[in-house]
Amino acid sequence: MAVSIIDVARLAQVSTATVSRALRGLPNVSEATRERVLRAAEELSYRVSPQASSLASGRTGTVGVVLPFVNRWFYSQVVAGIDSVLRANDLDLLLYNLGDARVHERFFDRMPLRRRVDALIVLNLPLSQREAEALVSMEVPIAVLGTRIHGCWQVSIDNAEGASTAVRHLINLGHRRIGMITGALGDPRGFTTPIVRQHAYRTVLAQADIPYDPELEAPGHLTIEGGAAAMARLRSLSDPPTAVFAESDQMAFGALRTLTRMGLRAPDDVSVIGFDDHETAELLDLTTIAQPVTYQGELLARQILDALSGDEAEPTRVVVPTQLVVRGTTGRVRAAGTARQRSPEQLASQPSRPDQ
Amino acid sequence: MAVSIIDVARLAQVSTATVSRALRGLPNVSEATRERVLRAAEELSYRVSPQASSLASGRTGTVGVVLPFVNRWFYSQVVAGIDSVLRANDLDLLLYNLGDARVHERFFDRMPLRRRVDALIVLNLPLSQREAEALVSMEVPIAVLGTRIHGCWQVSIDNAEGASTAVRHLINLGHRRIGMITGALGDPRGFTTPIVRQHAYRTVLAQADIPYDPELEAPGHLTIEGGAAAMARLRSLSDPPTAVFAESDQMAFGALRTLTRMGLRAPDDVSVIGFDDHETAELLDLTTIAQPVTYQGELLARQILDALSGDEAEPTRVVVPTQLVVRGTTGRVRAAGTARQRSPEQLASQPSRPDQ
DNA sequence: TTGTATGCGTTATCAA
């Protein structure tokens, strides 16, 4: 059997209550006693039993993180941010990956986190009204990324602003025929982000007096393959776009691949702008809308700390800024038929060529 | 206060012991009673308290996953594999990210997982003798990826074989001047994989009677930036390599970026081969050595299940195969001074240039 | 098949 608090108490010649107090750094313990207890614990290499501790205290020392994918760049990045803050505060991180639909269902059916965590962080999950209520009914602080749940702490980016900036960037470069590769619009689970971004796209076009053409919106399912297919579709139009806004970098990557395979280039033939600033974006020289990913994770964890400390009464809502990162895949529109020439500015931001 | 087993017992008119048995599906409970208990539990929406349960039983229902990075593609992919198997078996996943050196140290200093998990999965962590022993002293089953710890379950790839295949591929294409971008060789924490791969590189060269030239080995620190710098260094040699083996795709990406920025191309100017088959490898048309990443995570989790079931007495060791994936960044060596001409196949998979 | 009683290792309340 492992060494327990009783053993420490015996060795230090005090009661278990005092050991508990001394070890947790509670104030009402004399320095001498604390010293003695600490030494005894050290000598026996005593470790508290987390389950006994939580059983007695009601706290678990654990924060649940619920997300739809662990293995996508965005989410793993957010988790890293969460982890760093939680770890620094001695909180454990219980991971719940609800990617699979059955797992998702089962999760809300059985609520396995119910008595298992002190707080919850929910990443970008599309939730039904019923599911949101189920979470709230756990009666622990909840911090949500992306989605919005009444009474919960919240971190998000301004999707409308980011998408608008992207489209305006293209308009400023002279483009009028602008396509959009949209995300999971048809997804029955209903992520809301794609809707917001699409709306922003349409609004900005309207503001610029550019007529709306539904053919210019192609679904890309948030994947590389989807983005590739979407770009292929856009290129096949009788009047293809001169610029494309892909609402995720992943889809933009696919779009770029399609262009490459067709023997076309960005921005010479088509300008392409993405969203996220995925780690690969810099590699592919992709212009994009950057969002601070790890930072959002840190913010979520901090909100949880605030909530658990109980100081801050009201849940807060933080909107973090996005930023246009201009790289090499967007450029001024070319007049139809004009030879492919690039301006000096573009040359500067482009890889030099072996032939001058 | 939450509803407890006592409430269920009262409602079902049985003892708490019977409730416990019925709910866990133990055999010695009559069908009628079980029915009654299940209904009562359902009605009260009762959930067991995991901490009380583990305090009483000694099992935690949790598996700890310890890794050096959550936010790298490879690890997040492995975690996804682990998660899917654990989840299907109702085991929780406690994540421990030891990326930060202080966190690492603190972890082995305090062993916070000590009484917290039923088993441990350790991903590719460079461990000192002392640290390995600390883990083993937890006296729970341990499955290790990459590293090797005596008495532990183990999953790994054949790094020597994979690296040899990569170098042989280059030799088969006629290359004799072959560079290697190495990983974290100087890392004080001492990952072993880089050493094995480097050794394979040297061995294969020797077998092909190619003289060893230390200048052709450049450290890339397993990062994109490091790979970029390494390639720059290799190119600056008086007699630069015609082909380069980067021991991770990430470094190969950086290497390709350097080539692009120098106005060079793969494979026309330099052939490049990576290792991993990172999701971006296909995008960049990178030839590489593929390893099944998610699958390795699943295997680790399965080993843990075997260990916990207690059927399989001895820890097993599984080596999963790697596979050469030939894409567009490797090609036959060109005679020095030959004009850059590309074969039709290469043209198809490469971006065409604006100027013909 | 079912019930009784005890232990699991802490924390927290209360009294000293």
Next chain:
DNA sequence: TTGATAACGCATACAA
């Protein structure tokens, strides 16, 4: 400042 002790919620020998 310290100690005694009752929870905390469940699992499990043992008895019935």
